[in-house]
Amino acid sequence: MTLQSAEVLRPRWNWQAIITLVVVLGVGFLVILPLVFLVEESLNTGDPMSFPPQAYGIANYLAIFDEDIRVLWNTLFIAVMATVMAILIGFALAWILTRTNVPGRAQLERLMELPYYMTPLVGALAWAVIAGPKSGFVNQLWKRAGGGGDLVDIYTHFGIAWVMALFEGTVAFVMISAAMKSMDPALEESARVMGASKLRTTLTVTLPMVMPGVMGATLFVFAEMLGSFAAALVIGIPGRIYVITTAIWDSTLAFPPDYGRASAMGLALFIVMFGMLTFYRRMISRGSFATITGKAFRPRAMDMGRLAWVLFGVCCLYVFLAVVLPIAALLFTSLQRFATVILSQAQFTLANYQTALSLGPVRTALVNSLMLGFGVASVGVLVMALLVWIIYRSQLTGRGAIEYLVMFPQAVPRLVFGLALLWAWLNIPVPIYGTLWLLALAYFTVMLPLGVRTLAGVVLQIDKSLEECARVCGAGWVYQMRTVTLPLLKPGVIAAWLLIFMACVRELGASVFLMGPNAKVIAPSIVNAFASSGTELTAAMALVQTFTVIVALVILFRLTRGVTRELT
Amino acid sequence: MSETRIEVKDLVIRYGEQVAVNGVSFTVGRGEHLTLLGPSGCGKTTTLRAIAGLEQPASGSITIDGKAMFNAAERRNVPTEQRGVSMVFQSYAVWPHMTVSDNVAYGLRVRKQAPTELKANVERALDLVQMRHLADRPASKLSGGQQQRVALARAVAFSPTVVLFDEPLSNLDAKLRAEMRVELRDLQRRLGVTSVYVTHDQEEALAISDRVIVMNVGVIEQIGTPEEIYNRPRSRFVADFVGSANLIKGKLTGEGLFVAEGGPVLKVSAAHGPSGTGNEVAVRTAYIDLAPKPGDNHVAGTVRQRLFHGDFVQYVVDSAVGPLIVRRPPTNLLEEGASVTLSFSPEHTVLLQG
Numbered sequence: 001m002t003l004q005s006a007e008v009l010r011p012r013w014n015w016q017a018i019i020t021l022v023v024v025l026g027v028g029f030l031v032i033l034p035l036v037f038l039v040e041e042s043l044n045t046g047d048p049m050s051f052p053p054q055a056y057g058i059a060n061y062l063a064i065f066d067e068d069i070r071v072l073w074n075t076l077f078i079a080v081m082a083t084v085m086a087i088l089i090g091f092a093l094a095w096i097l098t099r100t101n102v103p104g105r106a107q108l109e110r111l112m113e114l115p116y117y118m119t120p121l122v123g124a125l126a127w128a129v130i131a132g133p134k135s136g137f138v139n140q141l142w143k144r145a146g147g148g149g150d151l152v153d154i155y156t157h158f159g160i161a162w163v164m165a166l167f168e169g170t171v172a173f174v175m176i177s178a179a180m181k182s183m184d185p186a187l188e189e190s191a192r193v194m195g196a197s198k199l200r201t202t203l204t205v206t207l208p209m210v211m212p213g214v215m216g217a218t219l220f221v222f223a224e225m226l227g228s229f230a231a232a233l234v235i236g237i238p239g240r241i242y243v244i245t246t247a248i249w250d251s252t253l254a255f256p257p258d259y260g261r262a263s264a265m266g267l268a269l270f271i272v273m274f275g276m277l278t279f280y281r282r283m284i285s286r287g288s289f290a291t292i293t294g295k296a297f298r299p300r301a302m303d304m305g306r307l308a309w310v311l312f313g314v315c316c317l318y319v320f321l322a323v324v325l326p327i328a329a330l331l332f333t334s335l336q337r338f339a340t341v342i343l344s345q346a347q348f349t350l351a352n353y354q355t356a357l358s359l360g361p362v363r364t365a366l367v368n369s370l371m372l373g374f375g376v377a378s379v380g381v382l383v384m385a386l387l388v389w390i391i392y393r394s395q396l397t398g399r400g401a402i403e404y405l406v407m408f409p410q411a412v413p414r415l416v417f418g419l420a421l422l423w424a425w426l427n428i429p430v431p432i433y434g435t436l437w438l439l440a441l442a443y444f445t446v447m448l449p450l451g452v453r454t455l456a457g458v459v460l461q462i463d464k465s466l467e468e469c470a471r472v473c474g475a476g477w478v479y480q481m482r483t484v485t486l487p488l489l490k491p492g493v494i495a496a497w498l499l500i501f502m503a504c505v506r507e508l509g510a511s512v513f514l515m516g517p518n519a520k521v522i523a524p525s526i527v528n529a530f531a532s533s534g535t536e537l538t539a540a541m542a543l544v545q546t547f548t549v550i551v552a553l554v555i556l557f558r559l560t561r562g563v564t565r566e567l568t
Numbered sequence: 569m570s571e572t573r574i575e576v577k578d579l580v581i582r583y584g585e586q587v588a589v590n591g592v593s594f595t596v597g598r599g600e601h602l603t604l605l606g607p608s609g610c611g612k613t614t615t616l617r618a619i620a621g622l623e624q625p626a627s628g629s630i631t632i633d634g635k636a637m638f639n640a641a642e643r644r645n646v647p648t649e650q651r652g653v654s655m656v657f658q659s660y661a662v663w664p665h666m667t668v669s670d671n672v673a674y675g676l677r678v679r680k681q682a683p684t685e686l687k688a689n690v691e692r693a694l695d696l697v698q699m700r701h702l703a704d705r706p707a708s709k710l711s712g713g714q715q716q717r718v719a720l721a722r723a724v725a726f727s728p729t730v731v732l733f734d735e736p737l738s739n740l741d742a743k744l745r746a747e748m749r750v751e752l753r754d755l756q757r758r759l760g761v762t763s764v765y766v767t768h769d770q771e772e773a774l775a776i777s778d779r780v781i782v783m784n785v786g787v788i789e790q791i792g793t794p795e796e797i798y799n800r801p802r803s804r805f806v807a808d809f810v811g812s813a814n815l816i817k818g819k820l821t822g823e824g825l826f827v828a829e830g831g832p833v834l835k836v837s838a839a840h841g842p843s844g845t846g847n848e849v850a851v852r853t854a855y856i857d858l859a860p861k862p863g864d865n866h867v868a869g870t871v872r873q874r875l876f877h878g879d880f881v882q883y884v885v886d887s888a889v890g891p892l893i894v895r896r897p898p899t900n901l902l903e904e905g906a907s908v909t910l911s912f913s914p915e916h917t918v919l920l921q922g
Contacts, residue, residue: 472655
């Protein structure tokens with residue numbers, strides 16, 4: 001083996017540099033530009049529809065504390081209530097599943113992931129069916145039993161918080177149980193050896209060690225609650241309870257649409273959430289959090305005796321309330337002409353599914369969502385794999401900046417990002433507003449963090465020398481990618497594809513702004529159906545969507561046994 | 569073609585502010601087996617990776633077969649895949665998604681070798697490591713030792729002239745490691761390749777090399793044959809890191825005379841030229857006799873401790889120059905408390921550079 005010639009001795013200007021430049025510009029265009037438009041619009045004090053603005057000022061921001069003070073209060077009240085409930089749920093479940101000998105621990109842990117895939121939209125619809133005033137199932141039964149008035153009413157502050165907590169509880173569970181699992185049991189054991197009682201050990205060692213994890217989860221969940229949209233939309237609007245996200249949406253529906261005010265609210269929300277998430281990151285990355293060692297332990301389980309079955313019941317109750325009951329209620333509703341739990345009055349029919357699957361707009365929306373899911377997942381995964389390689393494997397300067405750029409959409413509430421894209425593409429002279437292309441672009445951008453994180457998990461597991469060895473064997477970069485890197489990435493690529501596909505089919509926050517009359521997608525259509533048609537059709541649509549996601553999920557679990565979702 | 573296969577000159581490699589390799593120069597002759605030896609973090613692996621083109625040095629040059637592979641002054645850096653070197657990685661880097669023979673054939677496929685020739689070369693390489701019977705096995709279903717062999721076969725399959733070894737045996741258990749050492753030495757001889765080998769295991773370095781370079785904190789401490797390194801350590805670091813040695817402090821008084829702390833005068837050899845600041849000598853534990861021989865340095869002492877290791881016995885002997893460690897064959901055992909006269913030749917009493 002000899003060297004070919006001296007010509008090969010040129011510096012490494014190459015593919016990598018060109019591709020990186022293209023990627024930086026492309027991602028920057030997608031991620032940052034819309035927000036620049038949004039910032040400009042939020043400062044627009046002239047005609048909100050004119051671009052560029054005729055006058056600048058901070059009137060839109062001041063209006064938040066004036067006209068919308070009620071909205072702020074609602075947002076804060078609901079978010080605090082929902083966070084407290086979600087953390088209680090998460091802490092209880094985490095403690096039961098990591099620290100006690102509850103029966104069927106491994107299976108239960110798996111079940112706890114289900115609410116996450118249920119989506120808050122479907123959950124909110126279901127709980128509206130279950131606990132809505134008058135026609136809600138619970139109230140139907142209550143009246144039947146001779147009760148007066150409504151026993152429960154979901155269209156309240158508490159109702160919104162309840163639904164949000166139920167579905168965010170699983171996030172809290174994952175974060176807190178991670179903190180509990182990463183604690184070395186020897187720390188507790190040594191306290192016991194020193195003569196401390198069980199209680200004393202719990203108070204002086206266990207709790208102080210787990211507390212940072214709980215605090216982190218609380219902060220993270222609270223930030224998510226501030227930006228959550230689906231439950232507030234489905235339950236809040238009929239109850240006339242507006243939070244910041246629904247207020248943003250509402251002001252774009254006014255005539256003429258008040259984009260200036262919506263932008264100001266959106267950016268304010270973004271800044272608060274961004275601040276909190278940054279603080280959260282700082283908190284968990286600080287070394288003082290001794291429980292976070294990255295190493296997972298299986299702490300010794302406490303023997304709970306008969307109580308173990310009670311705890312088992314608690315876990316089952318959560319799954320029942322968050323998954324089984326909602327699905328059952330929707331299923332039951334979707335199969336009737338008029339939803340009722342009084343069996344003697346029920347008229348069962350498949351007409352709702354027929355309508356959902358045959359009616360023009362609904363079917364189009366479903367087909368569009370599936371198409372977008374396929375397209376965005378397929379193209380997205382390729383681009384994201386490249387991004388991951390550049391960020392975590394190449395030697396290029398500026399790869400840290402790319403990572404930051406790619407992860408940025410995570411910090412922007414979906415809704416705000418949707419609004420930003422709406423405003424940007426209304427004013428960029430490329431006619432893709434109101435088409436599926438813009439939705440595809442939006443989906444790709446908001447899915448970047450999810451896809452990149454999933455793929456990075458796989459890339460980082462691949463020993464770097466596997467790639468280096470290919471180079472030493474004489475393979476060029478392209479050949480190495482084709483024969484070594486991409487084949488090794490395959491399981492991660494499949495997982496990322498399915499996760500993106502699922503997320504696209506369920507996407508609501510960005511879609512509500514970007515969907516046009518000729519480009520409908522399923523999640524906003526479900527919301528519209530709930531507002532205009534009956535709950536029966538809505539339930540059928542929600543179940544069709546859920547079913548699609550479940551199919552993808554089953555394939556995911558079959559193919560990649562180890563890939564668990566990452567939430568932070 | 570010249571007799572020099574690889575020439576590394578004034579190599580400096582930085583990681584940010586940290587200097588991993590600080591001005592290293594050496595040459596490797598054709599067919600020579602050179603080992604870079606040193607503790608972790610000494611820069612040996614970084615140097616090796618720079619030869620392969622996997623690290624970009626800050627300055628210096630690397631030449632293979634007279635062609636500049638890296639030259640900081642000329643801003644020249646040949647990509648790894650065009651350097652024509654081969655490498656065995658510490659983690660083996662056997663591709664888990666391929667079979668054994670696909671792994672071995674990789675370098676040949678890259679070079680677009682014809683199928684029949686390719687098959688023959690793969691079989692030849694697998695025969696070298698006695699892995700032919702596992703050719704069709706998925707690489708993910710191999711034991712550590714088998715992966716090691718596949719990595720070796722893959723590295724030599726495309727007949728490279730230079731093979732780099734990055735601690736290839738460090739993940740094997742002690743017994744397998746000893747076996748592979750013998751096989752590696754044999755393989756190197758049969759293939760006649762030039763090799764640069766990196767290890768932190770001094771025994772391994774001494775056993776399989778023509779020449780050893782001892783490195784510490786990014787610089788070369790000593791270059792020499794295994795015998796030279798062992799018998800004539802240049803510095804305290806080499807004496808301590810390679811083999812086991814007693815270090816005796818004192819002062820050089822005249823030519824070849826050394827007054828040890830505690831009184832005794834020792835005849836020493838200064839292997840590395842005159843050294844005025846030398847105030848320490850090294851005596852290998854294996855070169856101390858327990859019976860006085862004429863012409864040797866003699867020191868009286870008492871056996872304080874005896875540790876029976878099996879292959880040898882280690883005594884700790886309290887003497888006028890402090891406690892000395894002596895390793896003898898496990899015959900004629902001495903009891904703890906016995907009085908002895910330690911005897912070691914001036915040739916093996918090596919004055920270290922200060």
